[in-house]
Amino acid sequence: MRKVIIVGGVAGGATCAARLRRLDEEAEIIVLERGPFVSFANCGLPYYIGDVIREESKLLQASPELFRQRFRIDVRTQHEAVRIDRDAREVTVRDLVSGREYRESYDALVLSPGASPVVPPLEGLQLPGIFTVRTVPDSAGIREWIERHNAKRAVVIGGGPAGALHALLFAAAGARVMVADRSRARLDILARAGIPRVVDVSAEPLVEAVREETCDGADLVVDAVGDQLDAALDVVRSGGRISLFGMNSRARPAVRQNAITRKELTIYGSYVGVNTFPRAIAILERGVIAPRRLLSDVLPLERIHDALARLRAGDAMKVAIRH
Numbered sequence: 001m002r003k004v005i006i007v008g009g010v011a012g013g014a015t016c017a018a019r020l021r022r023l024d025e026e027a028e029i030i031v032l033e034r035g036p037f038v039s040f041a042n043c044g045l046p047y048y049i050g051d052v053i054r055e056e057s058k059l060l061q062a063s064p065e066l067f068r069q070r071f072r073i074d075v076r077t078q079h080e081a082v083r084i085d086r087d088a089r090e091v092t093v094r095d096l097v098s099g100r101e102y103r104e105s106y107d108a109l110v111l112s113p114g115a116s117p118v119v120p121p122l123e124g125l126q127l128p129g130i131f132t133v134r135t136v137p138d139s140a141g142i143r144e145w146i147e148r149h150n151a152k153r154a155v156v157i158g159g160g161p162a163g164a165l166h167a168l169l170f171a172a173a174g175a176r177v178m179v180a181d182r183s184r185a186r187l188d189i190l191a192r193a194g195i196p197r198v199v200d201v202s203a204e205p206l207v208e209a210v211r212e213e214t215c216d217g218a219d220l221v222v223d224a225v226g227d228q229l230d231a232a233l234d235v236v237r238s239g240g241r242i243s244l245f246g247m248n249s250r251a252r253p254a255v256r257q258n259a260i261t262r263k264e265l266t267i268y269g270s271y272v273g274v275n276t277f278p279r280a281i282a283i284l285e286r287g288v289i290a291p292r293r294l295l296s297d298v299l300p301l302e303r304i305h306d307a308l309a310r311l312r313a314g315d316a317m318k319v320a321i322r323h
């Protein structure tokens, strides 16, 4: 029985594997693909970036399971061919998830490793927002970047820990951010953390502050309190978005539906369900923001009740308890 290894599992490699199976029902066929996907539609990537194709899964034409079940082909994604020993007829393979390396023998070897993007020697290529498009992760990165930079003017109502994180992330994405709160202590922490405009709503009407900064209203307003939909409707621009993030199970706001219709708004709830949590963790892991700047108090364990009281009163932002 012949054993064939194919390096590269997209257009060339996957087609070759399927064709080989039709020509030889007995052969052992292994496809090594260092990327996370096999047989995806490169040609669809621009449509995915442009949101014509909305779901990443629509780019994938086949999965390793399908290759296994339909063709008896062993597709190993995230496995890279790192060395070829032609005399011994062996490929050294690195499992990119575990880091393990092993050798795989072959009778025939097919190399279909594709190409990498040619990057012209131009000035400014290191600036943010410059990409190459070759793979699904490349395209997902571009989509994420566009999404993050879409809202230019953001207002966060509620400067507690959740609102503060929103504000820092928006600022890191280049948006002009304003945070409104009643707690002077929290607003001071946010100003020190680099939020350019904080509004103490007990002393200054939010509508006027937003109008001063934006003329027509904010592109995105986050209610990080849980009962501020009405205030958000006042300060969002026509065609803008409102994200309802704050948690207040007792709030029963009377909704000004006409304002939503007239301004043609998009209003959505945001919690941890629709993939936001893993994405937020990934952003934090990349060190895009420094959440440590939100730490307002460090207290010993015996003062934990003080810590909770300070948080409830809005005097503290994030409290670390030392034991």
Ligand SMILES: Cc1cc2nc3c(=O)[nH]c(=O)nc-3n(C[C@H](O)[C@H](O)[C@H](O)COP(=O)(O)OP(=O)(O)OC[C@H]3O[C@@H](n4cnc5c(N)ncnc54)[C@H](O)[C@@H]3O)c2cc1C
Pocket (backbone or CB within 6 Å): 007, 008, 009, 010, 011, 012, 013, 032, 033, 034, 035, 042, 043, 044, 045, 046, 079, 080, 081, 082, 112, 113, 114, 115, 133, 134, 135
């Ligand atoms: C944005 C875009 C749009 C396109 N639109 C069209 C179009 O409309 N019409 C058209 O005809 N063509 C189009 N193409 C071109 C077409 O996609 C390519 O010609 C085709 O993908 C080439 O297939 P390939 O298998 O040779 O290489 P690739 O598709 O690049 O696949 C090679 C694979 O090999 C893997 N690999 C490389 N080295 C190793 C290794 N050592 N170990 C394991 N795996 C490895 C890589 O991770 C890669 O996934 C487009 C390409 C792009 C990028």
